[in-house]
Amino acid sequence: MLIKKRFLRAEYKFMKNKNKLGYYSIIAINKFVKWLFFAKRAVLRPHESQVYAVHGSFIIFHRDALEKLGRVFDENMFLFCEEMALAEEMRLKGITATYTD
Numbered sequence: 001m002l003i004k005k006r007f008l009r010a011e012y013k014f015m016k017n018k019n020k021l022g023y024y025s026i027i028a029i030n031k032f033v034k035w036l037f038f039a040k041r042a043v044l045r046p047h048e049s050q051v052y053a054v055h056g057s058f059i060i061f062h063r064d065a066l067e068k069l070g071r072v073f074d075e076n077m078f079l080f081c082e083e084m085a086l087a088e089e090m091r092l093k094g095i096t097a098t099y100t101d
Contacts, residue, residue, distance in 0.1 A: 051099045053087035065095045 007030050014022035041049045061072065069089065073082050090097060 048100045053083045054097045068093045
């Protein structure tokens with residue numbers, strides 16, 4: 001998370017100073033780091049990867065996760081970024097999300 005914040009700060013600094021070379025360099029480095037991360041994941045666990053947010057109509061929760069979360073979805077937020085709200089709540093409570101194809 002610390003590295004992500006540093007990248008975002010550097011990206012903002014370069015953009016604010018209108019330094020295109022620095023801005024595009026940060027974007028390129030960020031994309032390369034993401035590529036390395038996903039390449040490593042593909043080798044270690046080819047059919048499974050950890051994700052920030054889960055999307056779709058079929059989500060399975062472990063009993064421990066449900067106990068930590070309590071109420072999973074807010075009924076007042078139907079079709080308005082509920083996956084992102086759930087992802088942030090899971091991150092704050094130390095619950096990881098995994099995608100399996």
